[in-house]
Amino acid sequence: MSISIVNVSKSYNKVNALKNISFDVKPGELFGLIGPDGAGKTTLFRILTTLLVANEGVVKVAGFDVVTDYKNIRKCVGYMPGKFSLYQDLTVEENLMFFATIFGTTIEENYDLIKEIYIQIAPFKDRRAGKLSGGMKQKLALCCALIHKPKVLFLDEPTTGVDPVSRKEFWEMLKRLQDKNITILVSTPYMDEAALCDRIALIQDGNILEVDTPKAIVKHYTKQIYNVSANNMYQLINYLKEYPFSHSVYPFGEFVHYTDTRTNFNSNELKTYLRSKDLSNLKIDKTIATIEDTFMELAK
Amino acid sequence: MKRFIGFVKKEFYHIFRDKRSLFILFGMPIAQILLFGFAITNEINNVEIAILDQSKEVTTQEIIHKISASKYFNINQLIEKESDIERIFKKGKVKAVLNFEKNFSKNLITKKNAKIQVITDATDPNTANTISNYINAILQNYLKEETTSSLKAYKIEPKTRMVYNPELKSVYMFVPGVMTIILMLVSAMMTSISITKEKEIGTMEILLVSPLKPNQVIVGKVFPYIFLSIINAIVIIVLSIFIFKMPVYGSFFLLAIESVLFIITALALGILISTISATQQTAMMISLMGLMLPVILLSGFIFPITSMPLPLQVISNIIPAKWFIIIIKAVMLKGVGLQFVWKETLILIGMAVLFIGVSVKKYKIRLE
Amino acid sequence: MMNNTKVIQVEGLTKLFGDFVAVNKISFEVEKGEIFGFLGANGAGKTTAIKMLIGISKPNEGKALVAGFDVFTQAEEIKNNIGYMSQKFALYDDLTVKENITFFGGIYGLSKKIIKEKTTSLIEDLELQKVTNSLVGSLPLGWKQKLSFSVALIHNPKIVFLDEPTGGVDPITRRQFWELIYKAASKGTTVFVTTHYMDEAEYCDRVSIMVNGKIEALNTPKKLKEHFNVENMNDVFLKLARG
Numbered sequence: 001m002s003i004s005i006v007n008v009s010k011s012y013n014k015v016n017a018l019k020n021i022s023f024d025v026k027p028g029e030l031f032g033l034i035g036p037d038g039a040g041k042t043t044l045f046r047i048l049t050t051l052l053v054a055n056e057g058v059v060k061v062a063g064f065d066v067v068t069d070y071k072n073i074r075k076c077v078g079y080m081p082g083k084f085s086l087y088q089d090l091t092v093e094e095n096l097m098f099f100a101t102i103f104g105t106t107i108e109e110n111y112d113l114i115k116e117i118y119i120q121i122a123p124f125k126d127r128r129a130g131k132l133s134g135g136m137k138q139k140l141a142l143c144c145a146l147i148h149k150p151k152v153l154f155l156d157e158p159t160t161g162v163d164p165v166s167r168k169e170f171w172e173m174l175k176r177l178q179d180k181n182i183t184i185l186v187s188t189p190y191m192d193e194a195a196l197c198d199r200i201a202l203i204q205d206g207n208i209l210e211v212d213t214p215k216a217i218v219k220h221y222t223k224q225i226y227n228v229s230a231n232n233m234y235q236l237i238n239y240l241k242e243y244p245f246s247h248s249v250y251p252f253g254e255f256v257h258y259t260d261t262r263t264n265f266n267s268n269e270l271k272t273y274l275r276s277k278d279l280s281n282l283k284i285d286k287t288i289a290t291i292e293d294t295f296m297e298l299a300k
Numbered sequence: 301m302k303r304f305i306g307f308v309k310k311e312f313y314h315i316f317r318d319k320r321s322l323f324i325l326f327g328m329p330i331a332q333i334l335l336f337g338f339a340i341t342n343e344i345n346n347v348e349i350a351i352l353d354q355s356k357e358v359t360t361q362e363i364i365h366k367i368s369a370s371k372y373f374n375i376n377q378l379i380e381k382e383s384d385i386e387r388i389f390k391k392g393k394v395k396a397v398l399n400f401e402k403n404f405s406k407n408l409i410t411k412k413n414a415k416i417q418v419i420t421d422a423t424d425p426n427t428a429n430t431i432s433n434y435i436n437a438i439l440q441n442y443l444k445e446e447t448t449s450s451l452k453a454y455k456i457e458p459k460t461r462m463v464y465n466p467e468l469k470s471v472y473m474f475v476p477g478v479m480t481i482i483l484m485l486v487s488a489m490m491t492s493i494s495i496t497k498e499k500e501i502g503t504m505e506i507l508l509v510s511p512l513k514p515n516q517v518i519v520g521k522v523f524p525y526i527f528l529s530i531i532n533a534i535v536i537i538v539l540s541i542f543i544f545k546m547p548v549y550g551s552f553f554l555l556a557i558e559s560v561l562f563i564i565t566a567l568a569l570g571i572l573i574s575t576i577s578a579t580q581q582t583a584m585m586i587s588l589m590g591l592m593l594p595v596i597l598l599s600g601f602i603f604p605i606t607s608m609p610l611p612l613q614v615i616s617n618i619i620p621a622k623w624f625i626i627i628i629k630a631v632m633l634k635g636v637g638l639q640f641v642w643k644e645t646l647i648l649i650g651m652a653v654l655f656i657g658v659s660v661k662k663y664k665i666r667l668e
Numbered sequence: 669m670m671n672n673t674k675v676i677q678v679e680g681l682t683k684l685f686g687d688f689v690a691v692n693k694i695s696f697e698v699e700k701g702e703i704f705g706f707l708g709a710n711g712a713g714k715t716t717a718i719k720m721l722i723g724i725s726k727p728n729e730g731k732a733l734v735a736g737f738d739v740f741t742q743a744e745e746i747k748n749n750i751g752y753m754s755q756k757f758a759l760y761d762d763l764t765v766k767e768n769i770t771f772f773g774g775i776y777g778l779s780k781k782i783i784k785e786k787t788t789s790l791i792e793d794l795e796l797q798k799v800t801n802s803l804v805g806s807l808p809l810g811w812k813q814k815l816s817f818s819v820a821l822i823h824n825p826k827i828v829f830l831d832e833p834t835g836g837v838d839p840i841t842r843r844q845f846w847e848l849i850y851k852a853a854s855k856g857t858t859v860f861v862t863t864h865y866m867d868e869a870e871y872c873d874r875v876s877i878m879v880n881g882k883i884e885a886l887n888t889p890k891k892l893k894e895h896f897n898v899e900n901m902n903d904v905f906l907k908l909a910r911g
Contacts, residue, residue: 102303102510
């Protein structure tokens with residue numbers, strides 16, 4: 001196993017940030033840790049990168065114990081913390097050179113690994129990191145985390161606050177890195193990014209809700225979901241919630257995802273009810289669960 | 301070693317790209333020295349005084365002549381009766397009146413004790429105090445010079461505190477103090493800020509999760525500041541020698557070694573501060589309140605330690621600046637060698653070792 | 669005369685930073701009670717545009733009326749008639765829920781009596797009874813954002829500007845947040861919102877997409893999807909922003 005986490009708990013300031021969690025990450029896997037802010041993602045990352053010591057449990061990264069063998073781990077992992085931790089007053093090239101030096105390597109030595117990403121920011125290599133756009137900072141931070149050719153790469157919310165275009169490009173880069181035999185653990189609050197991982201763990205309030213492949217995880221969702229739409233979204237949500245048999249009501253893009261408490265749900269009955277509330281343009285169709293539906297059902 | 305050089309290089313980039321800090325770093329010592337040297341001074345020049353000479357003898361005439369010959373005093377007028385004194389002060393121009401008693405020389409010889417009343421305008425107590433000190437000094441000088449063998453029995457109270465500063469130049473007192481403040485500020489505050497800055501922007505996390513050892517990070521962080529502090533010390537000494545004609549009687553080498561020792565102590569304090577503060581702001585507050593104020597108030601730089609209440613005198617012993625000021629005053633003004641300041645030096649070494657030990661111990665290999 | 673149903677009218681609004689054109693002659697109108705999505709990539713000029721609309725940055729060219737007031741000459745009046753909430757500045761962590769509400773009510777010059785009424789109704793609506801006297805810093809992010817939104821509405825502004833209000837918030841709370849937005853809009857408050865969640869773009873009545881300082885698309889989510897012949901707003905965004 002590239003990462004193994006067994007029964008880990010961590011609390012500080014009386015808050016239980018992690019509650020007895022366990023999972024493994026296989027070598028070469030692109031593993032996603034999916035959950036909102038405050039779920040415990042950053043705490044877990046800090047335990048894995050030897051920055052924090054868990055109160056309980058055993059954690060191994062690249063075969064080394066995070067407490068007793070932390071020095072070996074620090075030699076072979078790459079870490080990109082939540083905020084893009086770059087020296088704002090150093091140029092792009094100086095930042096990269098500095099991180100190469102402290103890891104005892106040079107840019108040239110591992111250039112092939114970062115080449116694809118670096119050429120995108122190379123035109124700005126003399127610009128100070130503080131003057132880069134969010135997307136470029138993110139790419140530079142990734143280069144810095146990769147420069148020593150780590151075996152395991154930890155990316156803590158690399159796409160938070162970044163626009164959809166840069167996010168998409170970033171995930172394409174991660175996919176290519178995976179081909180170079182680097183194990184990647186990435187956290188994100190964006191549920192739609194989960195589908196791009198090999199396997200994911202859903203995390204909420206310090207608990208792991210589920211660990212599986214994105215395809216398998218939605219199968220855990222057993223209820224039938226219906227896409228409901230009408231002329232007035234707000235009224236629709238309110239009346240669906242008032243409906244005596246409603247199990248869950250969540251707006252999802254242009255639709256509302258609705259589930260019913262009964263097994264013999266009849267969409268015409270619901271239509272009649274909604275019409276009686278003066279809603280028109282009614283549409284009710286079956287749809288399949290997404291990771292976000294699963295997450296909300298599990299977190300409920 | 302390559303890692304270390306890379307690290308130090310990065311630190312110098314930070315320092316030289318932050319124009320404002322750089323200006324403070326090098327502008328401050330110059331501004332402070334000039335400020336203390338010229339503006340905030342205890343020296344007096346051409347103070348207007350009046351004389352009421354009730355005996356009008358050779359002795360009094362000689363003393364008056366001596367006073368008027370000094371560049372400190374201008375004799376504004378001679379007055380005839382005591383009732384004039386108040387009138388003169390009210391006009392405001394005259395800051396002091398010298399009142400020689402009747403039969404001044406006779407009293408001096410027969411009673412071995414003659415009286416001069418020095419009346420000063422105490423609306424500005426500092427100046428008043430300085431004026432009477434200066435007049436006293438001139439009188440003592442006169443007595444010393446004029447005392448022939450036959451007059452040996454006269455009681456003369458020596459003013460010891462002026463022995464090493466016969467010209468009464470306050471800048472001589474300030475240079476060691478200013479140098480201490482600046483070395484403390486540059487070394488302790490700048491290092492603590494630069495370390496906490498890495499915590500704030502999050503790069504400390506990456507440094508921790510790298511093969512760099514904690515002491516490599518610390519040494520890499522403080523090394524540039526040792527260098528800058530030494531430059532600052534040189535600038536201050538050169539300024540005081542060339543602008544204020546301050547003598548350095550002792551060995552430059554000893555002065556340099558002692559300065560480096562103090563710089564290291566201050567750097568260790570800076571590291572210590574950075575281990576207990578999470579933000580640059582906290583680090584700055586702790587440095588200013590915890591280091592600067594004691595240096596200014598309790599090191600003996602401005603207020604003499606001997607005149608402090610006992611508890612403060614005891615506390616002053618734990619302030620490194622106190623010992624450094626004693627050492628450099630001794631080396632610069634008395635010209636003594638290590639044999640006279642080894643005790644103070646040892647105390648400083650002890651403090652440096654203690655601070656370094658504690659900060660290395662407190663510096664965490666993890667985040668909590 | 670200004671049309672009563674248009675609460676924001678922008679024409680040829682431009683902002684320059686030296687040679688750089690941050691906002692390039694943008695024009696649009698927003699109706700009363702509309703939920704208007706203001707999208708764009710990082711650095712496209714969204715934040716600059718919002719700053720001009722809320723009266724804290726002067727445009728170089730163009731015209732803009734917000735809540736009926738001119739952004740060039742009536743910035744103070746604008747500030748009294750709008751609410752603003754961003755991800756970065758929300759509430760004071762070291763004040764309690766109640767103290768925050770009282771403080772922001774005070775800023776807008778509400779009377780003590782009204783503040784008291786507002787506090788009670790707001791705490792009831794958000795079901796914060798148990799944490800009324802807890803420090804805001806101790807609340808989960810989602811609760812903070814909901815509270816922050818309600819506080820931005822405390823003086824019944826005509827328009828509320830939301831700058832990435834739901835970043836990092838969990839999916840359930842995110843939806844509850846949007847229900848608050850719907851509720852405010854149904855009462856006639858105009859909502860002007862930016863977001864990086866493309867599913868949220870679908871919740872808006874109309875959406876504009878900024879690319880390099882210009883508004884390249886402006887329509888209902890449905891029409892935009894039809895026009896670009898794609899399934900969802902994410903693809904609309906990718907098509908536009910990637911050129």
